[in-house]
Amino acid sequence: MKRRPVLYLVFAIYFLLALGYGAVNPLFEAPDEHSHYFQVQFIADVGQLPTVGLQPDPWLGQEAAQPPLYYLLATLVIAPLDTAGAREQVWRNPLARFGDASLPTNVNAFVHGPAERWPWRGYALAAHLLRAINALLGLGTLWFIYDSGRRLWPAAPERALLALGLVAFLPQFAFLHGSISNDPLVILLCTAALWQLLRLWQEGMSRPRLLFLGLTIGLAILTKAVGLLLLLYAIPVLLLTSHVSRFTFHTLRLITVWVLLPALLLSGWWLWRNWLLYGDPTAANQFALHFGGDRHYTLLDVLGESSSLWVSLFAVFGWFNLRAPDWVYWLWNGLVGLAVGGWAISSASRRLAALLASGKQQDPNPKSKIQNPKSLLGLWLLVVYAGLVRFMLITPAAQGRLLFPALLPMALALAGGLARVKGGALVVLPLTFATSLYCLLFVIPAAYAQPPTILPADVPAEATRLDADLGLGVTLVAAQVETTEARPGDLAWLTLYWQKTAASPSTFNLQPDESPLLVVELFGRQAALVGKYEGYHGRGLYPAALWPPGRVVVDRLAVRLDRATSAPAQVNVQARLVDGRSPAVVGAFKVVPAAWPAPSPTPLARLGDAIELAEVGFLVNGDMAAEIVARPGQVITVAVKWQVTTTPGGDLTTFVHLGDPNRPPLATGDSPPLGGDYPTHWWAGGEVITDTYTLTLPADLPAGDYPVWIGLYDPGSLARVPLTANGQRQPHDAYRVGRVEVTP
Numbered sequence: 227m228k229r230r231p232v233l234y235l236v237f238a239i240y241f242l243l244a245l246g247y248g249a250v251n252p253l254f255e256a257p258d259e260h261s262h263y264f265q266v267q268f269i270a271d272v273g274q275l276p277t278v279g280l281q282p283d284p285w286l287g288q289e290a291a292q293p294p295l296y297y298l299l300a301t302l303v304i305a306p307l308d309t310a311g312a313r314e315q316v317w318r319n320p321l322a323r324f325g326d327a328s329l330p331t332n333v334n335a336f337v338h339g340p341a342e343r344w345p346w347r348g349y350a351l352a353a354h355l356l357r358a359i360n361a362l363l364g365l366g367t368l369w370f371i372y373d374s375g376r377r378l379w380p381a382a383p384e385r386a387l388l389a390l391g392l393v394a395f396l397p398q399f400a401f402l403h404g405s406i407s408n409d410p411l412v413i414l415l416c417t418a419a420l421w422q423l424l425r426l427w428q429e430g431m432s433r434p435r436l437l438f439l440g441l442t443i444g445l446a447i448l449t450k451a452v453g454l455l456l457l458l459y460a461i462p463v464l465l466l467t468s469h470v471s472r473f474t475f476h477t478l479r480l481i482t483v484w485v486l487l488p489a490l491l492l493s494g495w496w497l498w499r500n501w502l503l504y505g506d507p508t509a510a511n512q513f514a515l516h517f518g519g520d521r522h523y524t525l526l527d528v529l530g531e532s533s534s535l536w537v538s539l540f541a542v543f544g545w546f547n548l549r550a551p552d553w554v555y556w557l558w559n560g561l562v563g564l565a566v567g568g569w570a571i572s573s574a575s576r577r578l579a580a581l582l583a584s585g586k587q588q589d590p591n592p593k594s595k596i597q598n599p600k601s602l603l604g605l606w607l608l609v610v611y612a613g614l615v616r617f618m619l620i621t622p623a624a625q626g627r628l629l630f631p632a633l634l635p636m637a638l639a640l641a642g643g644l645a646r647v648k649g650g651a652l653v654v655l656p657l658t659f660a661t662s663l664y665c666l667l668f669v670i671p672a673a674y675a676q677p678p679t680i681l682p683a684d685v686p687a688e689a690t691r692l693d694a695d696l697g698l699g700v701t702l703v704a705a706q707v708e709t710t711e712a713r714p715g716d717l718a719w720l721t722l723y724w725q726k727t728a729a730s731p732s733t734f735n736l737q738p739d740e741s742p743l744l745v746v747e748l749f750g751r752q753a754a755l756v757g758k759y760e761g762y763h764g765r766g767l768y769p770a771a772l773w774p775p776g777r778v779v780v781d782r783l784a785v786r787l788d789r790a791t792s793a794p795a796q797v798n799v800q801a802r803l804v805d806g807r808s809p810a811v812v813g814a815f816k817v818v819p820a821a822w823p824a825p826s827p828t829p830l831a832r833l834g835d836a837i838e839l840a841e842v843g844f845l846v847n848g849d850m851a852a853e854i855v856a857r858p859g860q861v862i863t864v865a866v867k868w869q870v871t872t873t874p875g876g877d878l879t880t881f882v883h884l885g886d887p888n889r890p891p892l893a894t895g896d897s898p899p900l901g902g903d904y905p906t907h908w909w910a911g912g913e914v915i916t917d918t919y920t921l922t923l924p925a926d927l928p929a930g931d932y933p934v935w936i937g938l939y940d941p942g943s944l945a946r947v948p949l950t951a952n953g954q955r956q957p958h959d960a961y962r963v964g965r966v967e968v969t970p
Contacts, residue, residue, distance in 0.1 A: 444492030565643025
């Protein structure tokens with residue numbers, strides 16, 4: 227297959243991927259996308275640039291301090307469209323979880339209603355047009371990456387194609403270029419500037435080329451603050467170009483007049499404006515203020531956020547709260563590892579060759595390594611990273627996209643390393659394409675999919691019928707707790723079936739703010755709250771105002787158990803509405819420890835066919851004892867360890883009796899195991915359950931020695947569970963715990 231058709235195919239596939247991400251990702255479900263859009267609309271409506279005042283516009287936020295170029299260009303795109311009423315139509319999710327990918331609920335920052343559906347109109351059409359423009363900008367970035375690779379490796383064009391494909395099929399690149407942001411423009415301008423520097427290194431300086439570079443840098447400064455880093459990088463790099471054998475004032479004057487001055491003349495007004503408005507030419511202080519001021523991080527603190535920065539280079543979607551499957555990261559990490567290995571092998575080979583040829587003529591130009599274009603391109607990556615670290619010291623910014631202005635050296639380094647691994651490059655592009663396509667087709671659509679609706683007659687029979695009127699115009703028709711067993715920290719899944727009450731007020735259907743918030747709570751031992759979901763129905767995506775009349779909403783959601791949840795226990799699930807009526811109990815499941823204690827090989831007794839008594843005794847200072855001294859009226863504690871061989875099949879109660887078993891007990895401490903917090907119908911083979919029971923001695927109990935007995939019985943029939951010890955069934959189906967010596 228010829229190279230040029232493959233090149234065009236990669237460009238086309240990228241463009242379709244970027245358009246696809248822009249189509250399937252709901253509007254404004256990308257970092258600060260709504261602020262970028264409304265800044266464009268502000269300029270279109272008001273005809274002037276916004277500022278960050280003492281009371282910032284909540285729809286613009288800190289983005290109002292961004293350089294203006296992208297927004298001015300975007301204004302030309304949407305100006306002819308009627309976008310009136312956009313702010314009133316955009317519906318925020320008040321409980322969105324920004325930066326938290328631990329739960330599949332409240333991923334959405336906004337609620338997406340009919341105004342965003344196809345065919346797009348108004349602000350939705352304007353937003354999708356801006357997304358498409360950014361997809362086009364990505365084509366320019368890809369072309370500069372490819373041509374830079376061709377210039378670096380003229381004899382190995384497949385490496386340039388590999389670099390192109392790695393970026394084109396990077397999920398984060400396609401996602402970013404399918405959203406509204408000034409990042410795609412500054413990425414394009416920075417990549418174009420590096421391409422120009424590479425051309426200057428190879429072909430020599432000329433005034434038109436230097437002027438073109440200066441204008442490109444000026445435009446980059448007018449797009450994002452990283453443009454200033456580009457200026458600070460380009461000037462010394464030009465002085466180090468291989469065409470400059472020594473420093474001359476002529477060269478410095480040439481670079482100053484044709485690069486530095488055009489860049490500053492183009493962008494200086496913006497820097498001066500920021501200084502007058504904010505006391506900072508970059509306006510970075512406004513971003514810090516938006517997040518509460520300088521967070522005073524140390525370099526060690528910033529390095530601690532490296533994992534977030536790393537994964538978001540590859541595939542983190544939404545508001546940093548939607549991650550790809552682990553295999554996507556394993557694949558990209560594997561490619562980076564292969565590339566590093568390829569470079570290491572190549573370096574070792576060169577060193578060996580140099581060692582073997584040590585007697586030959588040395589390099590006459592010791593500056594050649596410094597002036598090597600590959601080294602200087604790598605320096606740009608370090609400059610961008612250093613700038614990002616400086617920014618992260620004062621404000622949260624561990625976002626991989628902020629390194630994308632250095633995509634060119636990253637892509638070339640990755641491609642160069644992979645090309646050195648024999649046969650490695652053959653499967654790279656199909657695999658990277660698979661990661662981007664999978665995220666496009668499955669990860670993002672699933673995260674924002676509204677729950678289905680069914681007819682009332684189609685509610686499945688296995689769901690528990692409730693028909694609970696929770697108030698506020700909402701009825702919980704049925705519920706099904708899907709999770710039967712979980713561990714602390716796990717997700718518990720359930721499905722709730724909802725319907726609008728026939729008598730719902732008309733305003734309920736018209737006013738989004740009147741849609742009730744759902745609360746699902748998990749209660750463990752002693753009714754302690756061990757998990758909670760709060761938000762709109764449909765995992766935050768489908769408020770009741772959007773429900774169709776006469777249909778049942780199938781709302782499947784997950785609630786995470788606290789990692790400190792006491793186990794084992796029965797967890798009861800309740801659902802209610804904020805400001806609604808009493809909650810409805812929708813079901814229960816059991817929570818078990820991460821690992822059960824080892825069972826005793828020699829249990830003391832066996833109760834029925836399912837339970838064994840492994841240990842029992844009086845609890846004294848944390849230890850078990852067979853005898854105890856107590857006074858009348860004192861409370862004594864009996865510690866027990868049960869081990870289960872098979873599911874008992876019903877609920878049992880433990881009896882703890884004081885006195886002669888042939889007579890009525892002098893005192894009892896009967897209780898379900900774990901106080902009823904872990905009924906025996908949940909018990910299963912292999913479980914080992916530690917429990918305690920209390921027994922209050924009568925206040926008038928005479929001094930003497932008294933035995934204490936333990937066993938199990940059916941609370942319905944009061945029949946005791948057969949108890950055997952040493953193969954013999956015990957009288958009264960009771961086991962002797964020990965002796966209590968009662969003293970006056």
